[in-house]
Amino acid sequence: MPLSYLVMVGTQLVYVFWVLPCQDARDTADVLVSLTDPAVPAAQRVRIARAVAGLRSRPVTEALVDAAAGEEPKVAEAALEMLCTVWQRDRVIAEDLLLRLRPDDQDRVRALELRIRSPW
DSSP states (O other): OOOHHHHHHHHHIIIIIIIHHHHHHHHHHHHHHHOOOTTTTTHHHHHHHHHHHHGGHHHHHHHHHHTTSSOEEEHHHHHHHHHHHHHHTEEEEHHHHHTTTTTHHHHHHTOOOOOOEEEO
């Protein structure tokens, strides 16, 4: 009886600490890929851009920068709006991300008077 209990508890711990985080990471990666995928409808990509901004990680920020530099105007505007919100809250922006934006968008971000941090 005690051995089967230990096996059951061990299995649950492995599931909670290994399987669930891996699945969450794969789901997040899939969402970030769909953010810049032109096959995904623009309205859905706008919703994704607004939803993932709260995650505040480097891959999310890079995906939002890629979407802001994209060709779809609604998606680009929503992504840039979310980036500005995140960067205003953090008060700092990585220079390499700033340089990936369009020149007009770079000026808009620089007008926020954020500290620009060099990645090198």
